[in-house]
Amino acid sequence: MHLQWHEAGAIGTNAIVGGGVPLAAGSAWAHKKAGTDAVTFTFFGDGAINIGSTLESLNLAAAWSLPLCFFVENNLYAVSTHVSEVTAEPRLSGRGPGFGIRSWKVDGMDPLAVYLVTQQALAHMRNGNGPTMIEADVYRYFHQNGPFPGSAFRYRTKEEEAQWRARDPIDTMAGHLVRRRILTKKAIAETIKRARTLMSELGDVLLEPRPGGKPGERRIVPSEWPDPAFVDEGVRGDLSELAGIEFTDTEDFAGDLTDVKFLGAVAGVMGRRLDSDPRVVVMGEDVHKLNAEPTAPPGA
């Protein structure tokens, strides 16, 4: 739930449903501000799309024309709750146009279709046209977690699961590749075997039999757990960031003192930081307009 790989551009996954979406909007905003052609993708589910922060991010990303793709994996369920129970508009990509966002709906069980649609969304964002939304119809064969199918918990049928399994994306992709003579059936079977072997070897490195556990029960090898002493690393300041800064109490201060109002002091510090550090920004309603030169509203 907390995977990140900053070097690869993965800013972090999130255990809070919908929690990653506003973070992605911040990332897209930073890309835009830095003037690169980088875009941000945020992947979330049919449950997350109705979270307030997701809808707020859709609105601001469009208003500020951010290079952000809202990629909705509509697998019909949020744990056991069906999408039709929580919205009167289960065609989720329909949300996008309501915010002025170019949107696509695609068969997420067809990897080639997803690839093509993503290329179109990328072109739209890289041309400076603002955010995009892709709704991919997908499925999870298993329950939210654990090895059992969803039908074992009785919120859906075995028949429904079988229908989706019959459209398995790996089989679909393999079918395309064989029909187009790009790969042989044998090469595909070997690739799948290699992937299985690799996963199983990784399992052997990362897992070991649980002491005193049932046969086949495994646990993460203790050396793979992070050192508990690492828990505060990079999270809380230890005040070392203030090292080298001079502090002077009023009694010891030899220079001239001026009376300023608290409001003026706050505004002065913010103004100086904004002038001297491009990483400091102020965002919000009204901060840019009050006491500024009047401008015509957009479209006037």
Ligand SMILES: Cc1ncc(C[n+]2csc(CCOP(=O)(O)OP(=O)(O)O)c2C)c(N)n1
């Ligand atoms: C704010 C919040 N509420 C509830 C949960 C518990 N929870 C974890 S996953 C999940 C369902 C998410 O469904 P969806 O967005 O459709 O994603 P999916 O797992 O189907 O891809 C819920 C309710 C949570 N993690 N965060």
Ligand SMILES: [Mg+2]
């Ligand atoms: Mg879902």
